[in-house]
Amino acid sequence: MDVQTVDKILDKFPDTTGNLIAILHEVQNHFNYLPEAELRYIAKKIDIPITQIYSIVHFYNRFTLSPKGKHEISICLGTACHVKGAGKILDELKEKLEINPGDTTEDMNFSLEVVRCIGACSLAPAVVIDEDTYGDLTPKKLTKTLSKYK
Ligand code: FES
Incomplete structure (x- = not known):
């Protein structure tokens, strides 16, 4: 302690x-x-x-009792993102990071959480990684984006 x-x-x-x-x-x-x-x-x-x-x-949901990864990924599953394929992006994240929402990767590099609308509906499907928003995501674009955080 x-x-x-x-x-x-x-x-x-x-x-x-x-x-x-x-x-x-x-x-x-x-x-x-x-x-x-x-x-x-x-x-x-x-x-x-x-x-x-x-x-x-x-x-307060901003508090957490378990260690978070170096980078926090929030994937939006709000209506606009859902309609534009956020489910596929979430599946890709789960597969690539080998974690579920609420979890942190073994190497402590990423934590993943699901959110509802991040105010970037015109960019759907969108994720926020740390302070940066990424939109119009496809599984391919997601891979490229994640590689920036390795
Ligand atoms: S629904 Fe995803 S940013 Fe609004």
Whole structure:
């Protein structure tokens, strides 16, 4: 467990209970997920039940309790993308990465998640990798796109 890092984060917030979400956000930014040992340490240190932390973590879907890959792929299965063949792109992603949505590749390079509309319907089918949006995807274009992230 990385006590020093957690202590540094907690020190930034004099009102720890009132800033619990911001604290969790910083912890996740540092570790790329919310490690259980660190969450238990925070609960003990600020004297709140661990269940209070878990209820926040489960409420906000931006928080994750499992390690994420270096690159996060969000594939859109919203209506426009679905109609334009997002299912095939998802199948291709699953086959190439050998993971299902919600999982991370063994080499920790990619995490995959399904989302509903990323506001790029005119580019359907579309995926977001980290901060970049890729549209009009075909399985061939997807392969080329993924190779940028190896
Ligand atoms: S439905 Fe996929 S971007 Fe809108």
